[in-house]
Structure formats: C-alpha cells, structure tokens
Amino acid sequence: MGRVKTIARRSFLIGSAAVAGGVVFGTYLYKREGENPLLDGLKPGETAITPYVKIDAQGITLITPRADVGQGAWSMQAHMIAEELDIDPRSAKLSPGPADAIYYNGVVGAEALPIAATSDTMLARGGRGAVDVMGKLMGLHITGGSSTVPDMYDRLRMAGAVARETLIKAAMKQTGLPRDQLGTENGCIVLPDGLKIEYIDLASIAAEIEPVQDVTLRDPSEWRYLTKPQKRTDIVAKSTGRQIYGIDMQMDGMVIATTRTNPAIGGGLNGFDAEAARQMRGVSAVLPITGGIAVVADNTWRAFQAAQAVECDWGPSPYIGDSADQFAAVAASFTDDHRDSRFKDEGDVEEALQDASVVEAEYRIPYLAHAPMEPMSVVVKLTERRLDIWTGTQIPRFVKANMARLTGLDGDDIHVHVLMSGGSFGRRLEDDYIAQAVEIAMQMPDTPIKMIWQREEDFTHDFPRPLAIARGRGAVADAGIAAFDLSIAAPSVAESSLARLNQPAFGPDVAIVAGAWDQPFQIPNYRVTGYRTPAMVPISSWRSVGASGNGFMHESFMDEMCHAAGADPLQERLRLCWHDASRKVLEAVGEMSEWGSDLGPNRGRGLAFTLAFGVPVAEVVEVTNTADGIRIDKVFVAADVGRVLDPVNFEAQLQGGVIFGLGHAMNCELTYRDGVAEQDNYHAYEGMRLHQTPLIMVRGLENGDKIRGIGEPAVPPAAPALANAIFAATGQRIRELPLSKSIDFV
Template sequence: MGKVGKIARRTFLIGSAAVLGGVAFGYVMYKRPAKNPLLDGLGEGEAALTPYVLINAEGVTLITPRGDKGQGAYHVQAALIAEELDVDLDKIKVDPGPPDAAYYNTALSAEAVPFAYYDEGVMAETLRDVMDAPMKFLGMQITGGSTTVPDAWEKLRVAGAVARETLKAAAAEVSGINVTALETGEGRVILPDGSALTYEELAPVAAGLKPVNKVRLRAPEEWRYIGKPMKRIDIAAKSTGTQDYGIDVELPDMVHAAVRLNPRRGGALNGFDAQEARGMRGVEAVFEIPGGVAVLADNTWRAFRAAETVECDWGPADYPDEQAEHWQALAESFVSDRQDSRQRDEGDVEAALGDAPIEAEYRAPYLAHAPLEPINATVWVQEGRVDVWTGTQVPRFAQSHVAEICGVKADQVHVHVLMMGGSFGHRLEDDVVIRAAQIAMQAGGRPVKLTYSREEDTRQDFLRPAGMARMKGAVGNGQVRALDLHVAAPSIMASQMGERQGLPMPGPDMTIAQAAWDQAYAIPDYRVTGYRAPRLAPVSSWRSVGASINGFFHEGFLDELIHAAGADPLEERLRMCFHEPTRKALEAVGEMASWSGPRPEEGVGRGVALVTSFGVPCAEIVEVRMTELGLRIERVWVAAEVGRVVDPVNFDGLVKGGVVFGLGHAMLGEITFADGRVEQENYDLFEAMRIDQCPEIEVRGLENGDKVLGIGEPPVPPAAPALANAIFAATGQRLREMPFSKFVDFA
C-alpha cells in the first residue's frame, strides 16, 4: 500500500475510533497539539514552556498530572522531565496541575483493544495506536492501569527537552551567542566562557518565544537519573510527617462534615430522627442528602459521634441480601445468554477433554480497598467559583460532577489534587467529592471538609467484584494438553465507567477475562470464556482489576494440570511459553530461587506462578514452611519484564509492596454481605498481613522488551496462585477459594 493509502486508512480508523468514543472528530483535530492550560493566568515574568514546565522567579515547577497514591508517581514523572530539562530533582517543585484534556493518558488505550500483549501484528499495533483518539477527544485524565510510566516515558522527556531548547533559544537572544554553542546544566544555560544564565532569569524572554519543538532526546549513556537509584522527592516530607494529604486540609471558617449513608448500597432513606445528634456538643446542623444524612460540626470527631446517633429507617438494597445469594448468582451466570467474551478458542477443546476431564471450581471473594487514609474531600462554594481539595485519580470527572451539582461551568470548578494516603483503585471513584459538594451547597458559603469514618468508608466502598471459575483440562504424555476456563463476574466497566461516569460501553468488558485469555502459553486445545454476571454489589477497579482474580484461577488450575501430568511446575511452564520476554521472566525467577522442584526439603513447599497483566510478564516463586504454629511464608522471588526500569529503588519498593498486598489478601481478605450490609467494617475484621508474617522478598527487573511498562499492579496477581501452589507442595492440600485462612492456619 502506498503512503497515501496508509494515511487514508489511518485517518479513517482514527475517525472511527473517535465516533466509537462518542465524539465526532477526525484525524486533523487528533493531530492538533493540545492547548497549554498553564498559559491561562500567567504572571509577569512567568513562562509555561510546555504544559509540564512552569518557570518563574521562585524557581522551576514540574507538572506531574498522574496522581500520587504512594507509588511514587510524582517522583517518577519529575525525574523524566528533569532528565531532559537539566534540573536537579532536589531543587524543583512539583504540582499535579489543573484538570485539563491536555493531560489525557496516552497509555490507557493499550488495555482497550482485543489483542493479547504479545501480539505485535499490524492490525494489533494499528488499533492500539488509533484507540488513542477517543482518549484524547474525551480528555481522559486518569491515573490507573499501571500507565504512569508508559504514558510519561516519551511525552515528559520531550516536554523537558522542548523547555530546555527554548531556554537555550532565549539565552541566545539575550547573549547574542549562537544556540549551538550553548549547553545546559543544573537549571542554567552555560555560555562558552563558563558563565551562566539561570532558567529563572531567562523565563521572561522564553515566555515570548515560540517553543522549540524539534528536539533530540538524550541517549541512555547521557542519562543522569533514568536507571539510576534515586531518593524519592517526597521521602523527606513523609519521613518527617510534613507531607500534606487531603485529610490535612485546613481553611479559615471551615466546617467539618460526616455522613450516615444507607449501609444497603443504593437503598433509600425512608426517614430519620436526629434529635439526639442536634443537641450534641459542636454540632451545627443535620440534614438529609441523597441516600442518607449529613452532620456539620466544629471538628471531625464530633461530626462522627453525632452521625452515629442518628436513627435511620433504611430501604432495601437492589442486590441480594445474603452472601450465599451472591455466589448463587455467579453460579447461574455460566449460560450462553450471559457470555460476554471468548477471546481465545484454539484447537478442539471438546474432543480433547473427552469423557473424563480434570475439573475444578475456584472462587474469589469481594474485597475492599481499605487505604490507610479514609476518603475525604473539602469543597468551598463561592459566588461564581467552587474549589475542591482532594486526592483523586479522576480530576476531570470530579470537576464535571461538582459543576453539575453547584450549577456552574466546569472551568469555574478548581480541583486541587493532593497526595493520597493509599488508594488501590478506591480514588477512581469520586463519590466523596460529589457528597461534599452536595453538603457544601447547604453550608452558607463556608468551606466543608467531609471525611468518611473507617466504617463508613468500608460500607460505601466500590468493591473488587467476587468471581467464580469453572475449569476443565486434560493431560497426556507428561504434558498439559487442554485447558477450558470459564469465568463469571459482574462487569467492572459497566459499573464504574457506564453507570457512574456515563461513558459508552461498546463490546465486552475486557476485565472479566483479563489475564486469563491472553497468557503466552501454547496449549493445543485452549479456550477462555467470560460471562457477565448480573449487577450485584457496587464494584470498581481494585489493584490489578480482573487480573487479581483470574491470575489465581488460571495459574492455580494450570498447576493442578501440571501435577496431574507428572511434570515440573517451572519446567512445564517454560515448555509451554512461546513469548521470549515472558519466558525470560520465568527463567530469571527460577535462577533466583535456585529452583530444584516444588519440595526442596521436608516440610517446605514452593509454588510457581506466571501472570502477565498490563503487558508485564511477572513470575513469582513463593516458599512456605510448615511449623507448629501453622504455615509460614518464608521467601518470595519475583522477576518482572518492564522494558526499562526508571528508578531501581522505587521499582523494588513497588514490587515488594505488590507482593505483600497480594499475599495478605489471599491469606486473609474477604468482604461478605448479611442483610444487605457489609459485615467487615474495619481492620479488626478485614485483616492484612502482619509485619511478623512478611517474608523476605527478592526482586529483579528485566529490560528485554521494547516497550516501557508500569509495575504498580503486575506483582499482585501471581502472589495468590504462587502461595496456593506452595501450600499444595508442602501439604498436599489444594486451595481453590480465597481467603486461604478458611482452610489453613498461618503462623
């Protein structure tokens, strides 16, 4: 096909993608650079050379629009800009910037296409490329899906380089020296005689220049930061207790709010009696809001205590009351009219299974996000302006919803995004912002800080969905020959993006069978089918989304088949793996653990799991030991292929945190319902791994692939199956349901 034909096809595809996203724009508008939101309201002497670099007399501020929920997002984004801008990380400031379409996430589209991560064919790569169009047209400024580094990798380095070259152009204009004779370093343009002009001095001149967009990115051998161990830019503040989070917001004349919401999610408030609450110390008002009651008081604790005394008549939920009914709904979803997807169907599965297949049913429970910082938001409604202070992963959604509630235009809502004390997907929801805005509308122009109690936070959480898998398989000649996986779960996307954000939901929900259909195994007869269960409890994304469930299902049952075949768990996975970077992750983890089999000694078991999620092959080996007090997880080895490790220190911490998160929830985590209400309302019942249970963890980041990927979520999915497989090796007991503490004791 000629060049004209290629351009025409691409133009058509991007136009089609835009229409699919609900926006009728075409290729020309897609290619048009985004307007720089920092140019609005610039002060004298300030320069916003790109949407990511702001310079004034006080110094250099780097805009880091992906939210930081503890994963080091601000740090990594700043390092990528600083690498090209030639500024020192300890001398800059960071700011998440305003909500704006210019900060749309370019990497989100990778998970939206029906092609496996290892498929690098023309159609797969083209569709990944053009699916960027609806993300841009819709202005999808979202933090999630382990996309911070993939989104930022080229974009932010280019932003830094553009700012650097524009500042050099300004220095050339001031000094009369040709730009080719100028260098940069430590936030200065260096002249041939060794003298220098600071970026702050040059900002007023640079502000009047057209940005220099033709730039060269530096080669790896020139890097000062990328790939080198760094001290995170937030480490001092977090170590000294001076880091500000949403919960720390304090404003003059601020009033504190708490809510009492229907614990049967979505149910009505039929009536309430707040006589006792209104007479309590510090309470200023009690009034009805959609779905519950709000209390205003002079501090948060008094608002909490008053809310607890309000007697409410709650209506029923629109989902089943009892947990057994939720499981029954899932069990009844394995029917043809609920089939949502069949992305993999190879060979002749029915013939391969024969009359006596190996069969199993696996279950994964609801889970809460339970971040340490309870969700909160502060909203101040003034004449013609609304300000919002909160930690959020979706600032533009929050802005839009607040504008609608307060009856103002979106650009009159100023969202100040703050550091988050954890999220795990919780802050992809903006319900706390919506409720804070509803309350602020009745606060007489005073700023309102709404904080959920731990119990209210858990009761009102949008949970990780419960899921169920029914699987069959066959083995022969010491090998896995057939695998037929059927998984049923409610739709996260229909709940999260459809119902609550009003976005179109064409096609299947890719999260239902995520990390099941797209694994790089060559099994002769291989089928994966996803079933969309009916809407049950409200659900949302939880760290690693569908992969957190399907990694357990797929790798747990695959281990059963490998055992039935009499094969080695690591060697058989290596034999089946056809994707070289994925295979290298398996080889690396085996080398790290000095793998010699699932039972290296009496009373010790080792389990292997390989799960690729968000394009990242992540292999883990877990070692457990039987003790008099129960099973002890002693060691974990992890190898993950990410293409490029930006900061080895941050990478190591993210992987270890993901392993602990995955293991702890596999051991102990469960949310159940009774009378339509969550039964585990606080940490005493929704437990986490204790520090004395934490194993030694060894991490290796691999850089064999040609795509730069994120690591925030991929270590989570392999943890549960690797632990289950290790427990089987040590005890002979096969665990097919989480949490495992229902069936074994942990020391």
C-alpha cells in the same frame, strides 16, 4: 504578539503516538495541538514553556498530572521531565496541574481492548493507536492501569527537552552567542567561558519567544537520573510527617463534616431524627443528603459522634443481599445467555476432552475492599459562581463534569485541586464522597467544608473488587498439558463503574477474563470463556483489576494440570511459553529460587506466572508447614518492564505488590448480609502482619519491546504462588480465597 506566535505559545506536542512516531490517525482534531492551560493567569515574569514546565524568578515548577496514590508517580514524572530539562528534580516544585484535556491518558484505554499485550500485528497497533486518539478527543485525564510511565515516558521527556532548548534560545537572545556555544548544567545555561546563567533569570525572555519544538532527546547513555537509583521527591516529607495529603488540608473558617448513609448498599432513607445530635457540643448542622445525613461540627471527633447519634429509618438494599445468594447468582451465569467473551479458543477443546481423563476444578474469589489508609476525604468551597475541590483523585476531569451536573455550574467554574493520596488501589477512581461534600456545600454556600468519612463508612460503602467463580477442565498427554479450558463468571466492572461516570459501556468486558485469556502459553487445545453475571453490588477497579483474581484461578489450575501430567511446574510452563520476555522471567525466577532443589521436610515451593498490563511477572513462594500453621519464608519475583527507570522504586513496587497480594489471599474478604458489608474496619479485614512478612527478592529484566508500568503487575501471581506452595508442602489443594478459610497462618 502576533497570532502565529500566540498559537505556538499556547500549544505543545500531543500524544505518545505523535511523539514516538507510532500509528497516528490523521483526523484534524487529533493533530490539532492542545491549549496550554498554564498560560491562563500567568503573572509578569512567569513563563509556561509547555504544559509541564513553568518558570519564574522564584524557581521551576514541574507539572506531574498523573495522580500520586503512594506509588511514586509524581516523583517519576518529575524525573522524566528533569532528565531532559537538565535540573535536579528535587530542586523543583511539583504540581499536579489543573484538570485539563491536555493531560489526557492515551494508553490506559488499551486494557479494555481484546488485544493481547504480546500482539504486535497491524490490527493490534491500529487498535492501540485508536485508543490514543479517543483518549485525546475525550480529554481522558485519568490515572490507572499502571499507565503513568508508558503514557508519559515520551511526552514528559519531550516537554523537558522543549523547555531546555527554549531556555537556550532565550540565552542566545540575551548573549548573542550561537547555539553550539551554549550548554546546560543543573538548571543553568553554561557559556563558553564557564560562566552560568540560571534558568530562572531567563524566564522573562523565554516568555516572549516561541518554544523550540524541533528537539532531540538525549541518548540514554547521557542520563543522570533515569535508570539510576533515585531518592523519591516525596521521601523526606513522608519520612518526617510533613507530606500534605487530602485529609490534611486546612483553610480559614473551615468546618468539619461527616456523612452517614444507608449501610444496606443502594438503600434509601425513609426519615431521621436528629434532635439528640443537634444538642451535642460543637454541632452546627445536621443536613439531609442523598441516601443519608451529614453532620457539620467544629472538629472531626464531634462530627463522628453526632452522626452516630442520629436515628435513621433505612430502606432495604435493592441488590442481592447475602453472600451465599450472590455466589449462587455467579454460578448460575455459566450459560450461553450470559456468555460475554471467548477471546482465546485454540485447537478443539471439546474433542480433546472427549476421550481423555478429564481434570476438573472450581475456584472462587470474594469481593475485596480497597481499604486505603487515608479514608475518603475532601475539602470543598461553593460560592455563587465557583466551586473549588481539594482532594486526592484519579479522575479530575470526570469530577468536574459530574459536579457540574450536580450544581448546575459551568465546568469552567469548577476547579479541582489534586492532592497526594494516602493510598487508593482504585478507590479514588470514584467521586461519590466528593458528591456528598458538594451536597453539603450547596446547603452551606461560601463556607469551606472538610468532609471526612469514618473508617466504618469507608469500608461499608466501598465499590469492591467483584467476586468470581472459575471452572477448569483439562486433559494431559505425553506427560504434558494437552487441553486447558477455563470458564470465568463475574459481574462487569466496566458496566458498573462507567455508569457512575456517565459513560457508555459496550461490547464484552475484557476485565472478566484479563490475566487468563491473554497468557503466552501455546497449549494445543486452549480456551478461555467469560460469562457476565447480572449486576449486583456496585463494583469498581481494584489493584490489577481482573487479573487480580484471574491470576489465582488460571495459575492454580495450571499447577493442578502440571501435577496431573506429572510435569515440573516450571519446566512445563517453559515448554509451553512462546513469548521470549516471559520465558526469561520464568527462567530468572527459577534461578533465583534454586527451583528443584530440596527444601527439606514440611516445606514447599509454589510457582505462578501472570502477564498483566503487558508485564510478565513470575513469583516463587517458599513456605513451611509448622505445628501452628503455614509460615511464609521467602518470595522470589522476576518482572520485565522493558526498561527500569528507577531500580529503587521498582523494587519497592514489586515488594509492595507481593505483600498486598499475599495479605489479601491469606485473610481478606468482603461479605454481605441483608445488603450490608459485614467487615467494617481493619480488625475484620486483616492484611499481612509485619511478623508474617517474608524476605522478598526482586529481579528486574529488560527484554520487553516497550516500556511498562509496575504498580499493579506483581499482585496477580502472589495468591496462586502461595496456594501452590501450600499444596507442595501439605498436599492440600485450596481453591477458594481467602486461604485462611481452609488453613492457619503463623
């Protein structure tokens, strides 16, 4: 094969900007086509037409590189490829593929920019284009920020179209027929006489020809799968208990390990006595690791029991140790020295408040644990020249880089095998548990090791969502909101998490004010200021990141201001909203909930709206104030993602986000004493129970100008809608989460 054909065989169109015809910065590195990692180690008869489609005589493999943490990402990616490839996605094998720069995310970084999702200025387009460039240059292979569909929508459909046209070209070579006499149908090339050639029978020919990259995507009117109700590719395996998660991985000769590290976050280990543990049945080793110990045994239970038998002398936490002092540090951050951002500053807030009757309120949100059902687990095997890692992770290339630093191996000798995760909510954006397993493997080379955390270790060594305080000041005039001033203080997620990934953090942290500064309301005097609290307990991203708490604080204060003005909460938001898609979402939820109708005594409705990750979401919660506490009756949700690619999963994600948001708002917090998390299992961190779960009605709108993701945006409005409903039913205004600190639920 000549050099030109070799380069074409190893390359593919890169980047959503390149595919979609958006802003492209004309650097050579960005325009250069990426290497196809699937070509390494191909067997005879196999072909990897693009980095997303591999075919051999046994079948078709679709590469779905965005992590599946329960949100259906693998299935959605497979459907996007299959739509253009013209196959049933359930007939293909799915693989997340290798950790490779070709699978970079060119969208997720936009959330860090001080550019509102509703902005379409030249500067905004240029900023998003720059993020796409940086994502490629950095090889940012990462899952997060509800970015899977927005980032992969064009790229995966293009990959499927390239593979389809290349297979047609292979059929042309085999049959001698021209392109216009060949069609495709469900994994086959269809000849003029109706005969069919299966794709798998063309694999060897396709392997020898240059991929066809001049392709046309199918018109949506021709789609068979996208926008139609879909059966997820994992639904049968999950429903029958056959789905393999990271914790299910098995290997011959594998041993089981668990770790126990200082429960005081960041504290060290002065020494330990493992004599009793070493004498326990099945225990083969007790090893030191950074900040703690590891126990290796022949099964999970024995490892867990032995770890608790080790007597450890723990050092103190270097961080502020008690929750009261942590909140005091946040409260002390409302000073000019700690000011981090002021992206929203319209009108003259100070002048508007000077001669008005000022409405003031303070809101507080706690640390929150990720608490996925599958605790942190990983399988590793280290040899002299190679490290293999099997786990669910959202950051496979960062894992490679960090483990290369830890082991001294070259990054090319570290192989990350991504498995499905039993939940994450942002927890698997970290690799601390993987580093622990690798530390064990460095002391036990050539041995497959499965490391599983106990649930208590999972809770107490989480990187939680940060606590925060917001202070609102406002004024009303002419029965409407005239001034709205919200100040938010919190530690920086970016500063904390990027340091663990060995990446620089610079500039303001948009997450401190996300879901507050960027809301589409035209209030005459409108200001949102962020204050950065000095680092305390290490923190990380949590489902919907900054908007998760800011939605509560912004929308609770918005409701208070509507009440102070004597204005209807829905009509006032509609009066102030300048963004068409957001207005339609508000109108839709009002219609769904019959807003304004009489619910009867001891009942109330609460409304909240948050635009997060470019998705406007409005929610109405209906509650009843019973003799035993608040009962949540119904929730109405309207959201606009531009185009609903799978109505079934769309509904499930919105319902799941509502339940997640409500459950945490009702009951959950992570508190600290002497640097130790006081909630160490689900009994102390109780989500919404089945009997408390309301009827949830969903409506998807398609007025947005871009396609968006839906995994996170339903979370932020849930807490304020519930709090506002409680006020409507009881007259009690609750300004601190969890709400159960102030009121009972039934």
